[in-house]
Amino acid sequence: MRQTGGAMAADTPDPDVLVDRARRGDERAFAHLLRLHQNRVYDLLVRMLGDRAEAEDVAQEVFVAFHRALPAFRGDSRVSTWLFRIAKNHCLNRLKYRGRRGEGQHVELDALDRAGAEGPETPERTLERAQVNERVQAAIAALPEEQRLVLVLRDIEDLSYEEIAAVLEQPEGTVKSRLHRARLALARRLAGAGEENAS
Amino acid sequence: MNAHPEMVEKFSPYLDAELPPADEAAFESHLEDCDACRASWTEFADALALVREVPRHRLPASFGRRVLARTRGERRRRLVRVQELLPFGPAEVGLGLVVLAAAAAAAVLLLAH
Numbered sequence: 001m002r003q004t005g006g007a008m009a010a011d012t013p014d015p016d017v018l019v020d021r022a023r024r025g026d027e028r029a030f031a032h033l034l035r036l037h038q039n040r041v042y043d044l045l046v047r048m049l050g051d052r053a054e055a056e057d058v059a060q061e062v063f064v065a066f067h068r069a070l071p072a073f074r075g076d077s078r079v080s081t082w083l084f085r086i087a088k089n090h091c092l093n094r095l096k097y098r099g100r101r102g103e104g105q106h107v108e109l110d111a112l113d114r115a116g117a118e119g120p121e122t123p124e125r126t127l128e129r130a131q132v133n134e135r136v137q138a139a140i141a142a143l144p145e146e147q148r149l150v151l152v153l154r155d156i157e158d159l160s161y162e163e164i165a166a167v168l169e170q171p172e173g174t175v176k177s178r179l180h181r182a183r184l185a186l187a188r189r190l191a192g193a194g195e196e197n198a199s
Numbered sequence: 200m201n202a203h204p205e206m207v208e209k210f211s212p213y214l215d216a217e218l219p220p221a222d223e224a225a226f227e228s229h230l231e232d233c234d235a236c237r238a239s240w241t242e243f244a245d246a247l248a249l250v251r252e253v254p255r256h257r258l259p260a261s262f263g264r265r266v267l268a269r270t271r272g273e274r275r276r277r278l279v280r281v282q283e284l285l286p287f288g289p290a291e292v293g294l295g296l297v298v299l300a301a302a303a304a305a306a307v308l309l310l311a312h
Contacts, residue, residue, distance in 0.1 A: 067270040180211040187246035
């Protein structure tokens with residue numbers, strides 16, 4: 001089953017109740033919301049910024065901003081949508097700041113991408129998977145910001161088109177065409193990289 | 200030969216199961232007949248399968264504690280700011296509440312008579 005709004009287990013409290021409690025200053029409710037959403041927000045930021053330390057730094061800013069804005073949350077969108085929107089704004093600001101400083105795109109291929117998925121595997125299989133993950137991350141990093149954002153939200157974070165449109169504050173049609181261009185560019189790049197490696 | 204652009208436009212809707220059934224069947228039968236479109240579709244679908252399999256990054260356990268330390272600090276600073284704006288301190292607020300309660304009780308008694 002496709003999950004579009006955060007990993008919600010059966011015993012997880014209702015998100016609306018959690019938000020309401022957090023708004024009234026209940027720190028445990030806020031901590032619960034944090035645990036529910038922190039890794040998805042962080043993964044988006046790592047994919048966008050290509051740097052784990054910087055992504056963690058921005059993730060902190062995102063959750064502090066979320067906490068500060070809680071009293072203004074009207075509940076007309078999902079918490080995850082709202083959080084991803086805050087994350088998107090912070091992330092684009094950080095990229096703009098980098099652009100002003102003349103820094104390019106960071107492509108930090110970290111231990112996770114090198115290690116690949118968990119589980120018992122032969123060293124050859126682990127190495128092969130790790131190389132593929134590195135190529136995929138590099139291909140994502142090479143996309144223009146707007147395409148990268150929509151691709152990560154859809155194909156990694158698994159958001160619905162409707163939710164992505166709300167996060168990006170763009171019409172669904174724009175989201176769909178941008179995503180299609182991103183996917184084509186990524187497929188071309190990965191196919192090209194495969195041929196380079198084979199030759 | 201290159202893939203047909205009108206077919207390439209259908210790659211994403213097909214992948215997302217958003218094509219109407221008739222279009223979906225037409226797309227599939229075209230792929231069976233057209234080598235260029237089939238090769239292009241395979242490249243597209245393989246790439247997306249790889250993207251969807253990448254391992255997710257996870258934050259260290261200390262992350263939540265660090266955020267909570269910051270939000271606690273912010274709340275304290277906000278409270279201090281509110282207290283600084285008030286012309287009286289907590290003791291005066293307590294006294295004010297006692298006076299208010301007494302006035303309310305007196306009003307209730309007066310109305311009862």
